[in-house]
Amino acid sequence: MTRIILADDHTILRQGIRAMLVAEADFDVVGEAGTGQQLLDLLPTTPTDVIVLDLTMPELDGFAALPILRAQYPEVRVLVLSMLDHERYVAQALDAGAAGYVLKNASIAEIVYGIRTVAQGRPFLCTEIGLELLRKLTMNTGKPWDGGPDHHPAELSGRELEVLQLIAEGLTNAEIADKLFTSKRTIETHRQNIIEKTQAKNTAALIKFAVNQGLVK
Numbered sequence: 001m002t003r004i005i006l007a008d009d010h011t012i013l014r015q016g017i018r019a020m021l022v023a024e025a026d027f028d029v030v031g032e033a034g035t036g037q038q039l040l041d042l043l044p045t046t047p048t049d050v051i052v053l054d055l056t057m058p059e060l061d062g063f064a065a066l067p068i069l070r071a072q073y074p075e076v077r078v079l080v081l082s083m084l085d086h087e088r089y090v091a092q093a094l095d096a097g098a099a100g101y102v103l104k105n106a107s108i109a110e111i112v113y114g115i116r117t118v119a120q121g122r123p124f125l126c127t128e129i130g131l132e133l134l135r136k137l138t139m140n141t142g143k144p145w146d147g148g149p150d151h152h153p154a155e156l157s158g159r160e161l162e163v164l165q166l167i168a169e170g171l172t173n174a175e176i177a178d179k180l181f182t183s184k185r186t187i188e189t190h191r192q193n194i195i196e197k198t199q200a201k202n203t204a205a206l207i208k209f210a211v212n213q214g215l216v217k
Helices: 011-021 036-045 062-072 087-096 108-119 127-140 158-168 173-180 184-198 203-213
Strands: 002-007 027-033 050-053 077-082 100-103
Touching (some): 002 011, 002 036, 002 108, 011 027, 011 108, 027 036, 036 062, 050 062, 050 108, 062 077, 077 087, 077 108, 087 127, 100 108, 100 127, 158 203, 173 184, 184 203
Parallel strands (some): 002 027, 002 050, 050 077, 077 100
16 A cells, blocks of 8 residues: 655645545555645654655745655655646756656646656656657757657747748848847847757757758758
């Protein structure tokens, strides 16, 4: 039997997850907490195997609670359940001691699987995060990402695509600004956004990426 504590400041979300988890014969939801401090107050008297933890809670958020949990309850596995989908937050949570990470838009089947996986001592990332990390990995290697016809690999805006095309044509920021009837500072901002989104290390790498992805002519 896997003993579970649900830690999230939204009561209706906790109740909804609890209602779905009780249908699993090997799960026992032994407690709920609405803040990180409530979670820490609950643990000394509530034997637990897995904590399903939100990262954005009052009093003591999940990021602050994770190092404490790792130090004081190393045998308890933590599965983060969050709306935060940027890899920076995922890495931060895993570094702080989380055993797994699931987005709140995941299906209950994936949440259940995640709980079972971390309870067995194995790491877990939900499908959406795994695919996004794979996409960015293939971007960094310069190989095309085949995400389907509706999946834009760099998620660039229309204006950013225009700027990228002009960069590939060899125009300077000032020349691009003149051509698009905007300021040089605006073009510099677009250029920085493009570099951040594509994770290109320099202009040559950016152009190579754009050509590989079919983003420029």
